[in-house]
Amino acid sequence: xxxxxxxxxxxxxxxxxxxxxxxxxxxxxxxxxxxxxxxxxxxxxxxxxxxxxxxxxxxxxxxxxxxxxxxxxxxxxxxxxxxxxxxxxxxxxxxxxxxxxxxxxxxxxxxxxxxxxxxxxxxxxxxxxxxxxxxxxxxxxxxxxxxxxxxxxxxxxxxxxxxxxxxxxxxxxxxxxxxxxxxxxxxxxxxxxxxxxxxxxxxxxxxxxxxxxxxxxxxxxxxxxxxxxxxxxxxxxxxxxxxxxxxxxxxxxxxxxxxxxxxxxxxxxxxxxxx
Amino acid sequence: xxxxxxxxxxxxxxxxxxxxxxxxxxxxxxxxxxxxxxxxxxxxxxxxxxxxxxxxxxxxxxxxxxxxxxxxxxxxxxxxxxxxxxxxxxxxxxxxxxxxxxxxxxxxxxxxxxxxxxxxxxxxxxxxxxxxxxxxxxxxxxxxxxxxxxxxxxxxxxxxxxxxxxxxxxxxxxxxxxxxxxxxxxxxxxxxxxxxxxxxxxxxxxxxxxxxxxxxxxxxxxxxxxxxxxxxxxxxxxxxxxxxxxxxxxxxxxxxxxxxxxxxxxxxxxxxxxxxxxxxxxxxxxxxxxxxxxxxxxxxxxxxxxxxxxxxxxxxxxxxxxxxxxxxxxxxxxxxxxxxxxxxxxxxxxxxxxxxxxxxxxxxxxxxxxxxxxxxxxxxxxxxxxxxxxxxxxxxxxxxxxxxxxxxxxxxxxxxxxxxxxxxxxxxxxxxxxxxxxxxxxxxxxxxxxxxxxxxxxxxxxxxxxxxxxxxxxxxxxxxxxxxxxxxxxxxxxxxxxxxxxxxxxxxxxxxxxxxxxxxxxxxxxxxxxxxxxxxxx
Numbered sequence: 001x002x003x004x005x006x007x008x009x010x011x012x013x014x015x016x017x018x019x020x021x022x023x024x025x026x027x028x029x030x031x032x033x034x035x036x037x038x039x040x041x042x043x044x045x046x047x048x049x050x051x052x053x054x055x056x057x058x059x060x061x062x063x064x065x066x067x068x069x070x071x072x073x074x075x076x077x078x079x080x081x082x083x084x085x086x087x088x089x090x091x092x093x094x095x096x097x098x099x100x101x102x103x104x105x106x107x108x109x110x111x112x113x114x115x116x117x118x119x120x121x122x123x124x125x126x127x128x129x130x131x132x133x134x135x136x137x138x139x140x141x142x143x144x145x146x147x148x149x150x151x152x153x154x155x156x157x158x159x160x161x162x163x164x165x166x167x168x169x170x171x172x173x174x175x176x177x178x179x180x181x182x183x184x185x186x187x188x189x190x191x192x193x194x195x196x197x198x199x200x201x202x203x204x205x206x207x208x209x210x211x212x213x214x215x216x217x218x219x220x221x222x223x224x225x226x227x228x229x230x231x232x233x234x235x236x237x238x239x240x241x242x243x244x245x246x247x248x249x250x251x252x253x254x255x256x257x258x259x260x261x262x263x264x265x266x267x268x269x270x271x272x273x274x275x
Numbered sequence: 276x277x278x279x280x281x282x283x284x285x286x287x288x289x290x291x292x293x294x295x296x297x298x299x300x301x302x303x304x305x306x307x308x309x310x311x312x313x314x315x316x317x318x319x320x321x322x323x324x325x326x327x328x329x330x331x332x333x334x335x336x337x338x339x340x341x342x343x344x345x346x347x348x349x350x351x352x353x354x355x356x357x358x359x360x361x362x363x364x365x366x367x368x369x370x371x372x373x374x375x376x377x378x379x380x381x382x383x384x385x386x387x388x389x390x391x392x393x394x395x396x397x398x399x400x401x402x403x404x405x406x407x408x409x410x411x412x413x414x415x416x417x418x419x420x421x422x423x424x425x426x427x428x429x430x431x432x433x434x435x436x437x438x439x440x441x442x443x444x445x446x447x448x449x450x451x452x453x454x455x456x457x458x459x460x461x462x463x464x465x466x467x468x469x470x471x472x473x474x475x476x477x478x479x480x481x482x483x484x485x486x487x488x489x490x491x492x493x494x495x496x497x498x499x500x501x502x503x504x505x506x507x508x509x510x511x512x513x514x515x516x517x518x519x520x521x522x523x524x525x526x527x528x529x530x531x532x533x534x535x536x537x538x539x540x541x542x543x544x545x546x547x548x549x550x551x552x553x554x555x556x557x558x559x560x561x562x563x564x565x566x567x568x569x570x571x572x573x574x575x576x577x578x579x580x581x582x583x584x585x586x587x588x589x590x591x592x593x594x595x596x597x598x599x600x601x602x603x604x605x606x607x608x609x610x611x612x613x614x615x616x617x618x619x620x621x622x623x624x625x626x627x628x629x630x631x632x633x634x635x636x637x638x639x640x641x642x643x644x645x646x647x648x649x650x651x652x653x654x655x656x657x658x659x660x661x662x663x664x665x666x667x668x669x670x671x672x673x674x675x676x677x678x679x680x681x682x683x684x685x686x687x688x689x690x691x692x693x694x695x696x697x698x699x700x701x702x703x704x705x706x707x708x709x710x711x712x713x714x715x716x717x718x719x720x721x722x723x724x725x726x727x728x729x730x731x732x733x734x735x736x737x738x739x740x741x742x743x744x745x746x747x748x749x750x751x752x753x754x755x756x757x758x759x760x761x762x763x764x765x766x767x768x769x770x771x772x773x774x775x776x777x778x779x780x781x782x783x784x785x786x787x788x789x790x791x792x793x794x795x796x797x798x799x800x801x802x803x804x805x806x807x808x809x810x811x812x813x
Binding site: 017020051052053059060061062063064065066067068069070073074076077 | 562568569570571572573574575576577578579580646647649650800
């Protein structure tokens, strides 16, 4: 017969809350790669693109949104070399889907195992207070944080190494081929955000798909001014690109908060004041 | 002497201001109709001898012959309100208007108002399943669509003391919105592969609005077109008036019973804001099963674009007014003499209507929804990876299954049953629409639609000046006179689909439904935690 004293009840509660939080971890998105930007010059001016790629417990999910889409779609349709460009993109995007399983899947298994392990350790403490079990729980939890913040992006880079090194996202985006964009320039900077990183970038170049060879030969150093050859065909894009753990990470972070119930605050206060 | 001079001056002044022609349209010169779309089933059966429920039964029964279970359900609803009224401004408050040549005129105003409110909804659902040893499908499809039309147009025509048209102003706002949501749940399966649709949805919304539409039409010289139309309505010598509205020196000539009226109709200038929007949103699409990258799971393409535009165009058109008959009637509350003119003659007010109603063309040049859809289909084809897709295996399984045989059986049965049904035939042999002209106020004040059934003419819309048998559709209500004025005022206030359809607003949902259940669960958990911790040991 288990003696459900105050301590046991607290530990039972901690286990139940941990199970609920870990269930929430499994039900929500784990890691998010999000890119968004806006065309600021050229035929697709004002069009905005947003791409979201999410790693989840059982697979991955994505979303793609074009707002103020008409100029962008008309531009894509009007480009002479559009089909050649997209077919090269297609090769990239499909190749990533072939390879994007292994390393990321290992991390998925690891996080799931850590969650189950955490619940087992905390549940054991209901029945028997082995020494160092709470420290072990903390170690498991910290390992989980490392997997969320470092393991997943690392596994993604292993799975999609070629694409990322070329500046592509794991999902398709209209990253231009520099040959198609004379005077193509890109500048970027990186900043640390909560749990992840964000890249801000500006890209621009003349769209050769809308220019004759004679006009291409007459192009001047960007940025062009109104009246210059290629001014209307000069495409500029500003955007940012972030990699960070998403909602499930917050649930994982919240797990040890419930452990604070176990602290005997009165005794702690008395010890502190007696000193 | 001074007093005499002042008196003469005032008399002269009043002779300038006093319109030579002073009759006004009846105070309740209004007509309109409402249609309740929930009666569409009955009216379709009445008008075309087609029973929609019977058609559904035929499809469901034909499905059984093809070893398919098909169940179809649908609901239709909504309302259309259309009202048109004509009134004259207070003649004691004359206004100065400058015509296209720069000449100033003191004018009276005749105001024609059009109010249109329309919103319908249609929901349909279909369950279908079929299967044999090699392939099967089992789907629940749903379709919900609503549309909304709001149009307010006010046209103010200006007349000088000789009842000559100086010009007109138009003010308008309008909106068209269409929303469509398709849902699919189910599975298509082959021997070893299957594709599952789990709450897959395709939302497609499309809209166009115009606002602050203000345009002014000023003729270069006053036109006596309304006086000449009245001649056709009241004289036995003239039956047709042909109005050549261009850059002519104002004049008229008569050949037989046709009077030709030539006018210098000047310019139309103005401005308006116009915008369009579309939203194409595909969610929970099993992209990977179709060999597409995962971002196709949720793809959204939207645009919401607006701009302001100017109008500066010449007013040039040619129109004929065909007199038909003259009748006395009191349908507007007082007995007057009305003349009917064939068709819907292009009056100055109707001429101006075209500008707000076609203003979409400017903004639509920016939007090309067809190319948007084409671009996405092309994109999907380029993204398609046959090695990742189960589609080809499924196609092979379906090719080797009995689906084609069963579909043939379904089609044969459907055709056989359809042949047994009554041939759809439009109930009426002929129809005719008239413009109703008030000979006293010299204005078009209403319209009338007559239809011919079994050799007999009947009146279906309007005042029924010929006292024909009244024909009515179950969903249709027509209004004239003061009743129409009241209805028009009510309709003008309707701004949402719910208001047009007479439904409860969304804000009136029950408090219970609005409770945030996930937050409540967390609150219960917090209370449980506190209770557990605070409870002392026994």
